[in-house]
Amino acid sequence: MRLLLLGGTGFVGRVVAEEALARGWEVTALNRGKQPAPGGVRVLTGDRTAPDGLAALGTGEWDAVVDTWSWAPAAVRDSARLLNGRVGHYAYVSSRSVYDYPLVAGAGEAAPVVASSPDLTGEVPYAEAKRGAELALEAEFGGRALLARAGLIIGPHEDIGRLPWWLNRIAEGGPVLAPGPRDLALQYIDVRDLAAWLLDASAARLGGPYNLVGPSGHATMGELLEACVRATGSDAELRWTDPERILAAGVEPWTELPIWLAPGELYDFLHNGSVERALGAGLRCRPVAETVESTWAWLRSIGGSAPQRSDRVRVGLDREREAALLRG
Template sequence: MKVLILGGTQFLGRHFAEIALNQGYRITLFNRGQTNNSLYPDAEKLVGDRVKGDLSALKGRKWDIVIDTAGYFSNLPHLVRATAELLKDSVRTYVFISTISVYPEFQANGDETLPLYPINQELPQQMNAQAYGTLKAMAESVVQEVYGEQGLIIRPGLIVGPYDNTGRFTYWIRRISQGGEVLAPESPELPVQYIDARDLVQWIYRLTLAHKSGVYNAVGPDYCLKLGQFLATCQQVTGSNATFIWVPREILESYKIEHWQELPLWLPPNLQNTFPCLSNSKALANGLNFRSLTQTIHDIWQWDLVEQLEYASGLLRDKEIAILQSMGKINTI
C-alpha cells in the first residue's frame, strides 16, 4: 500500500510512519522539512507548506491513502479543502483525524450521531476548546463534501503513547513514579477514556485495507476504566511507593486549578461523567482493539525516562505541596 502522510514527524504522525514502514508500506511524508527531518531515511520526503499554500510537490502523484492529522490551525477548513481537492483523483481514501471535541454537548454512551458544532459560520477568531471543535467539524464537512464514500473520519479522544509532547497522560506516570503523597482529583471513581496511538494507527490502516469509510469515535478501552484503577496501575508498573490523596473539587477550585491542562484527566462538573464516557461500539464492531493499560503505561514510562521532555501540562510540584499541606496531609515532601 502506498501511503501519503501529511506531517509524519511528530507524535501521532510518527506512529503512522513507523507502523507503515514496519508493515512494508511505501510511505511519503509531506511537510516543511523542519522537524525531526532525520527520521525515516527510507521514506520518500516531499517538502511544502500547507499554511502558505505550497502543495506543488503533491501534484501529479498517486497514493492509495492520505493521512491528514492537521490540528490547531485557525484556517483549518481551508487547509483541508486545499489538500483534499488537490488529491481528489490521486488517492483512494482520505483519512482525516478529527476529535470528539466536535461535539458541543456530550452524553454518557453518546455515539457518532451526537450533534456537532454548527459549520455554517465564520471561522473562530480565538483558539479555545469550542473553536477547536468547530474548526474540526468544518474540516470534517469538507472531507465529506469532496470525498463522500471515500472519506474516513476518525474522532479520537485523548491519544497517548510514546512521542506524546502534550504530557497529559505522561504527567501521571512520571509523577507517580517519583513516589510520595500524590494529589489526585476528587474520587477514584471518576471515569477515564484514552487510546494508545499505536492501537489507533494500526486500526486505521486495517480500516483502509478493508476500504472502510464513514465516521468513528476512537476511544478506549473496551471496559469502564476508573481513575483510581489507572493511578494504581501506574504505581504498580513503575514500582512506586506513591500514596494518593484525593482532594475535593471545592479545594481544587479554590486554588484555581485548571481543568485538564493543569490537572490532566480532571474535568469541569458538566463534562466529568460525559466527556470520558462516549460509546466506541461502532469502532469495536469494526475491529478496534487495545493493548493492555499496563503495556501502554510501561512503554510511555520507559520512553519518558529517556526523553525527559518539559510539558506545559501537569500540576507544579510546589502547588501540589501547598494544597496537600493546607489539608494537613503532609508536613514536608
C-alpha cells in the first residue's frame, strides 16, 4: 500500500506512520517539517494554511490518505479537491465532538451533529472544524471517505498530557486524590489500536462515519489509576473522593483531573457512546495495563516530560489544591 499522511509527526499521525511502516507500506507525509518524522517516511514540506501549501502534492498517486487535521476545514476541502482522482481512499481522523450536545447515552453514528461548512477559514471552534472537514470529504469522495470519529485518545506520544500527568503524579508517591467513583466506566482508545484500525479500514475501503473509541467500561477509573501505580512502582496511596466533594471545591473535571468526568450529561457525551459499528468492523482494544505500561516506558525514554500541543490547555491539578482537598 502507498499511504499519504497529511501530518505524520505528532501524536496520532506519528503512530499511524509507525504502524504503516511496520506493515511494509510505502509512507509519504506532508507536514511543516517542525518535527522529525519516523525513519523510513518520505517527507514533503508544506503548510496547509499557506496559499501554496499543497504544492508538493501537485503530482503523485497513492492508495490511501490519512488526514489528522484539527483546524479550519477549508484546508481539508482544498486537499480533498487536489487529491481526488489520485488517491483511492481518504480517511479523516474526526471527533465525537461533532455530535450535537447533549447526547443521549449510548448514541451511535446517526445522532444529530453540529452545523458547519467546509469553507470555514481562520479560527473555528473544534466541533465545527471537524464537522466542516467531514462535509468537505463527503462532497469530494462520497463513500470513499472514512470519517473516524475518535473519542479520548491516550497512549505513547500523547501530546495533550492526560495520561502522562497521572503517571507523573502517581510516580511522585504519597496520598493521591483519586476522583470517584472507583468503578466509573471510561471510554477511550489506545492510539496504537486507533492506528491499526485506520489502516485496516483504509485497506478495506470502508466509508462513512464510525465512532472510533473503545467500549464504555473497557476500563474503569480505578483500573486506570491502579495500573499507573503498578507501572510506576510507586508507593502512592489512592484516596478515592466523591464527585460531589470535588465539584464543590471548584475543581475542573477533564482538565484539572484529566480523563475524569463526574456522572452527568458531559460524562454521557464523552464516556458513554455506542461503538458497535467499529467493533463490527474489526476494532480491537488492548488491556488498559498495556496502554499504561507503554506510555510510562515512553515517558521515561524522553525524560518524563510529555510534549505539549500549543493549541490545548495544560492539564493537571495544582498540588496545593490537591493537598487541601485531601486534608478535607
